[in-house]
Amino acid sequence: MSNLINKLQQSYHKGLIDKYSNYNGKFKPELLLNNEQKKQNVLTSLIDELKNCQSFLFSVAFITESGLATLKSHLLDLHNKGVKGSILTSTYQYFNQPKIFRELLKLKNVDVRISDVEGFHSKGYIFQHEDYATLIVGSSNLSAHALQVNYEWNIKLTSHDNGELLDYFQMQFNELWNTSTPLTNEWINQYQETWEQLQPQKVAEMPSSYNSNKVENALTIEPNSMQVQALKGIEAIRNQNQDRALIISATGTGKTYLAAFDVRTVRPERMLFIVHREQILQKAKQDFMQLLGGNENDFGILSGSSKQIDRKYVFATVQTISKEDTLQQLDKDLFDYILIDESHRAGATSYQRIIDHFKPEFLLGMTATPERTDGYDLFKLFDYNIAYEIRLQEALEEDMLVPFHYYGVTDLEIDGEVKDVTTFNQLISDERVTRIIEKIDYYSHSSDKVRGLMFCSTKKEAKALSEHFNHRGIKTVALTGDDLQEVRQYQVNRLENGELDYIITVDIFNEGIDIPAINQVVMLRQTDSSIIFIQQLGRGLRKHATKEYLTVIDFIGNYQNNFLIPIALSGDNSQNKDSIRRKMIDTSYIKGTSTINFEAVAKERIYQSIQTANLMHMKVLKDAYQTLKMRIGRIPLLRDFYDHNSIDPTVIVDKKDNMLDFLQAMKEEVEAIPKHAQQILTFISKEVLPGKRKHEIILLQSLVKSGSLSKNTFIDMLVSKGLPVDDQTIQSIERICGLDFYTEADRKKYGNEPIVEVSGEGYTLCEKGKQYLNQSWFVQLIEDALYVAEKRSERFESKGSLKRLEKYSRKDVCKYLNWENDEHSTMYGYKTKHQTCPIFVTYHKKDDVEESVNYEDTFKSPEVLHWYTRSRRRKTSQEVIDIIEAEEKGIDIHVFVKKDDDEGNDFYYLGEAIPDQSSVEETKMAGKNGEELPVVTMDLHLQESVDQAIYDYLHEDIG
Known part of the structure; x- marks a missing residue:
């Protein structure tokens, strides 16, 4: 009986006959659910199967843009490996939008056909592997919510190629496939005509009038869950007789509305709202009018030519109100409530002049990024009173922001060879422009019309790229710090109205600009700061009626600072390399339907950057120390x-x-x-x-x-x-x-x-x-x-002395396996003692490793490690006999693996293993002087399969 058939039999015995069976291989039947608490979702299983399959078949009635977006980078990697698939979908209820069919046509390695079977409602996925196939069948269509969030039931089964059930599935698929229509542009055009005729006619929205907004109408608007908690935090600080507080809230989470809600509660006699950019004054004023109600004459603008300083609620730019002649006209007690938007800028002289002049009853600061690199202590300014803090991950979890699909892509590739983009000519070359266009088209955007922001390195690059894109028929404009505010606002309006496809800029749009319609953010520069990365990502995270999600395309070159990307996305400030690697391996920290995807080469570059980064440099640690000290207002301790x-x-x-x-x-x-x-x-x-x-x-x-x-x-x-x-x-x-x-x-x-x-x-x-x-x-x-x-x-915390998938050093293992002494220096690859035998494997050896210790340990599957003993060992060696007969002798074998020596001294603990005695073989390996040395090799069967993400990380050769 073949090993595969034996595993399948054990799997089905466990899944269908005896749940107490000890078998924990990957083939056992599973019910796939979306469970955020357990970090489970259907999408993870689909991706795991896609990564390792030889071909695939999808039969799904409904496909959404966001659903397809979750798989695009994986499908592209499969294309690069020569793996093809087929997708069968339908026109059932005309649910599928025409745009999704156009997106499907972009998949070079996927054939798509449309079934016209009445009531087509299937949801099945088949992945062909060598000698077997995996089937996932149940309730999940190819939509982001069905694959990640909704309450769904899907059964995952594995069948040998000779299995009757698999044969029946494939036969059903082939019967429909052969009678279905191939997807073409002509078919999509015809479908779109019918689809549009069936859509309800949209009624144009009339602009809101604020000449008089009744207070009772304003009071019908209630705060969201974040705002409720923040308002409680502000009130608690006021109840302690404190006169200032700071709100830390991710971009797009409604800080302006939050401020208006608090003003509505306090009802000050006079209020001052300070911003640093004129573009957002009118929007802030309208938001306050909507929530506070009353007459428009109560609300005034102080900026440029507008001097409505006598109004009850004044909205001012810092540039205007900070002028000496302006401040001299204003009494220090004029405003009893002052709000400072983007208050991380408050260290500037202009802000300090305002803060020193006025004496309000309450001062509220709002920022998404309180951490400063200029040494200014923002927290001290607000007396260390942090009323509320919500960062990107929490905001996504609370559904305050639009979900995003992040794609880390390789910057430039010519004739299949990855190039480093280092000179200006390379940055604006035809090859790079072509590469950018290919990627922004493939990864696309939500809704029919792209409204994108591109961030690049220099003003010169922005202008040159804009000319290139315009020449290629993509409507763009370059905006830099040299452009007047009126010009910037004019171009923003053009982008929102669909007259432009992209605004290309350097960093003037990192903050202080509100363009909710943005549905694609393209990063064409290296990441030098996790703060700026999040600011630029945040430009597209505001919700808008025209988009379901945001597409983020990050062109990753061979940069030393690439390690900042997982730090920025996860908010991990630990400076712990293992923690940062885990954020690459497991992206479940991103909640809801957002996804993080890296193309293979881009992922390799980030791992290499993590390996070479000096995260423990004293300057890095000192900066983090000073930031924390400023936040808490005292000398920090470890806690x-x-x-x-x-x-x-x-x-x-x-x-x-x-x-x-x-x-x-x-x-x-x-x-x-x-x-x-x-x-x-x-x-x-x-x-x-x-x-x-x-x-x-x-x-x-x-x-x-x-x-x-x-x-x-x-x-x-x-x-x-x-x-x-x-x-x-x-x-x-x-x-x-x-x-x-x-x-x-x-x-x-x-x-x-x-x-x-x-x-x-x-x-x-x-x-x-x-x-x-x-x-x-x-x-x-x-x-x-x-x-x-x-x-x-x-x-x-674990049932045993060691926790699976945590990392341990050899010294740790001596400790926690209760050895009497620290014997890590003489443990080498393995050692049997006290009825335990830890085995340590460095999966990728360095090129200069001596041949006699360059063992070819390799995973055959997520539950089988093909392992080599030390050289000069035979099947008759006592240490080898102890391992072979470990089960009979009551010796527990523990397997520890690290990817390479660059990871340091710690190994992932993969759990206990049992040697497959039928696989034991005595063979030869090359010695130092070309001599052949005896060595014993065998399969170690892990009691639990390695998690697919860890397995992929260890198994893939990204060197």
């Missing part, structure tokens, strides 16, 4: 970095041994502690703070509080938390806290004395440690490190 999603505390203690060392490196004047006390702090920071096991954290927290703890009480505490309390685990904890586990070098580093004394009664802090408890600064630093350890330990 502050953790609680505010700033630098990962493990990065800090990797750079400096403990927080005290780090604060001293930041030139802070902090109290010193004795050398041995600092060594204890270093031990806790290095060995306990990562949080990979809770036992040591619980013991040390208790001892810091009371100095001693009985063993029975300690065990009761562990049991109450569901933690293992076997003798081996308890002895391991005692050896670690007593420093017996460590090498001589580590013991010296940690003070050469036990941190915890063990006796028959229980545990006590070492004598000096108890003395140090009288020093409040020492206790604060220890409790700070243990607080972070406790928080971090939540991610490592």
Whole structure:
């Protein structure tokens, strides 16, 4: 019986007969659901199958633009690999819009046909692999909501090529396919005529009049969920007799409306709203009129030639109101409520002049990006009163913004060869312009008409690209800081009215401009700042009746700063390379129907950038430290970095041994502690703070509080938390806290004395440690490190001693498999001890690795690793026999894999494995001098399949 058939039988036994079966292979039947809490959706399964299939068939009644957008980059990668597919869809109920058929025609590797079967309503996906096929059949059409959000039921089945069910599916598909109409432009034109005749006629909207908006009408407009929470936060600050507050809210989440709601609540006698660009004055004024109601004469503009300063509600540009002659005419108590839009600019002299002049009863600042690179302390200006904060990910989750599909694409490719775009001539070359046009056409946009913004590097590039695009029939204009406000507004109006396809600019539209109709943002420059990246992305995130989603196309060159892209998209400020890699591997942090997609080469460039980036450079850490210090208004501790999603505390203690060392490196004047006390702090920071096991954290927290703890009480505490309390685990904890586990070098580093004394009664802090408890600064630093350890330990909670898919070093593995000593330096690729055998695999070896250790370990599938022992080993070697007979001997084999040495010392834990004894083979490998060395190879069957995203990351050769 073939191995595949055996796996299929085990899979169906588990799925259809015995749910308690131990088999966890990838072929077991599954019910596919969309479940945000469990990070599950149907789309992930479709993409996993697409990545590895040899061909595919879709039979779906309904297809939406956003649904197809979720797959476009994957379909393009398949095209580049020569993989083709077929899509069968329909005209049922004329649901499918003509534009989606035009988008389907762009797929070079997909044949599309249209069935005219009455009531065509199928939703099925078939993926052909070698010798087997996967079927996903159920309720999900090819729409973003059906694949990611809606409550759907889909069954996933795997069939051998000889299976009757698969044969029946394919026969049904082929019967319909052979009688269906091939998709052509001519067919689409005919369909569009009929489709348009069936659409309800739209009634033109009349412009709203604000000459008099009744208050009762205004009061019918209610805040959204974000605004409700923000208003409560502002009110809470006022109730504390504070007179200023700051709102941090992502672009497009309704900050102006929020301000108007608060003004509606407070009802000030006079209000001043300050903006830095004239374009948004009228819009802000209209928003306030709509929410506050009353007569238009209550609302005035102070800008340029308009001097309506006597109105109840004044909307002013900072440029006008900050003039000395203007301020001299205005009493300091004239306004009892002042709002500053884009308040991160408040460090400028003009803003400071205004703030110093007026004395309002309440000052409210609003910004999407409070972090500054100019050293100005925005948080101090608002007395560190952050009333509410909502960033991009939360705003998407709350459905405040339009979903987006981000595509990271390769910048330039000529004759199949990737080129680096470095000179001006390359930036505006015909080849690059052609490349840009191909990508903006392929990835397209929501709605029939593109309204796009392109961001490039220089004014010269913007103007030259605009000329090229216009010559090619794409209507564009270049706008830079040299253009007057009137010119900018005129061109924005043209874009909104459909007279332009794109505005090409450098950075003048990063903020302070409101063009909700934008449905495509194109980034043609390298990412130098995650703040600017989000500002530019945010230009298209406002909701608008004409669009369902935003398309973002980012042309990724061979830039050193590419690592900033996943940082910007995820909001991950940890400076932890592993955390940033995971944001590339798993993009589930983006909520709703938004997706993040990278073409293969673009993805490779980002991984390479992460590998080479120096994220622990002291300047980077110092900037983050100063930003956090400004935010909280005091010297930060490790817990502050953790609680505010700033630098990962493990990065800090990797750079400096403990927080005290780090604060001293930041030139802070902090109290010193004795050398041995600092060594204890270093031990806790290095060995306990990562949080990979809770036992040591619980013991040390208790001892810091009371100095001693009985063993029975300690065990009761562990049991109450569901933690293992076997003798081996308890002895391991005692050896670690007593420093017996460590090498001589580590013991010296940690003070050469036990941190915890063990006796028959229980545990006590070492004598000096108890003395140090009288020093409040020492206790604060220890409790700070243990607080972070406790928080971090939540991610490592597991039934076993190790958490699958978390990362561990060889030293960690010695610890958490309860070995007596740290033997990581002599562990090499594997070692059997204490009925455990950890196996460590570096999947991609460097080119200069010595041949005798260049093992060809490789995944055969997400649950089978083909593995090699050390060289000069035979099937009769005792260490090999122990592994082969591990199941019989009760030896637990644990598999750890990292992609390459650039990842550092940590490996992904893939779980336990069982050797396939039938696969064991003694073979030869090349030695140092060309000699042939014996080596044993075998298949290791993982108890649980590797998650597809991790598997793809490890398995794909992106070097």
